[in-house]
Amino acid sequence: MKDTKETLICPACGEKMEKIKAPKSDFYIDICTKGCGGMYFDNRELEKFDEKSENVDFIFEALKGKTFKPATNNDVRICPACGSNMVKNFASTKREIEIDCCYTCGGKFLDYGELEKLRNQYETEADRSDDFMEDFMKIHGAELKKTEMEANKLASERSFFRKMFLSVYEKF
Ligand SMILES: [Zn+2]
Ligand SMILES: [Zn+2]
Incomplete structure (x- = not known):
């Protein structure tokens, strides 16, 4: 799935998300820098950043020094890219971290702090x-x-x- 060009609305808090460009690539991660600190990954983008060895400084840089309001919507979240209902799913077989997944477009939404936890699960x-x-x-x-x-x-x-x-x- 191609990167969405339009501004996405955060599925957790309703704020406009900011597009942050991944270095040395042509894709963007949508980050809720003005709201809850959540982030949205298009189909298959998350797997580029879930290992410790993969560089996510640009994401943490975008979040650094900011305080975030807690995510308000903890029920079914709506995929900001395609409008489908997202489904809560364990991010790995460790069954520790639940993330919101869209089975229509493959997008994934992580709450603030979840990416760090996810990256620390496996070397x-x-x-x-x-x-x-x-x-x-x-x-x-x-x-x-x-x-x-x-x-x-x-x-x-x-x-x-x-x-x-x-x-x-x-x-x-
Ligand atoms: Zn948000
Ligand atoms: Zn979707």
Whole structure:
């Protein structure tokens, strides 16, 4: 999804958001600098900034030295880019931080302070995907194991029939 050009309205407090350009790139993060300090990321933008090693100084710079009013709207928030209802979702398999996600355009809204928390969860993207795999196996591991056993059983049956066929064939 392309960056939105128009000024976005903060889904948490209703203030106009400010577009802050990411250095050495052509995209902008919408930050609620005059209101609650929340920030909106277009589809797939957040993953560029959620690791400790990724530079987000420009975001913290925009927030530095300001005091923010608390976010008022804690119910369903409306996506500032496309107008759909946003859904609260855990930002990672650690299930610690809930962020607002838009399933229509892929946008994500983080309250003030959440980006920092998110970045401190994992050292690297590899750690994040390891954690995801571990979680995935906890949920689906038994099923996968069963499928694997069935596949093995099928393979051994097949080789059994093949051997039988060959032994019959050899008799002629
Ligand atoms: Zn706001
Ligand atoms: Zn949206």
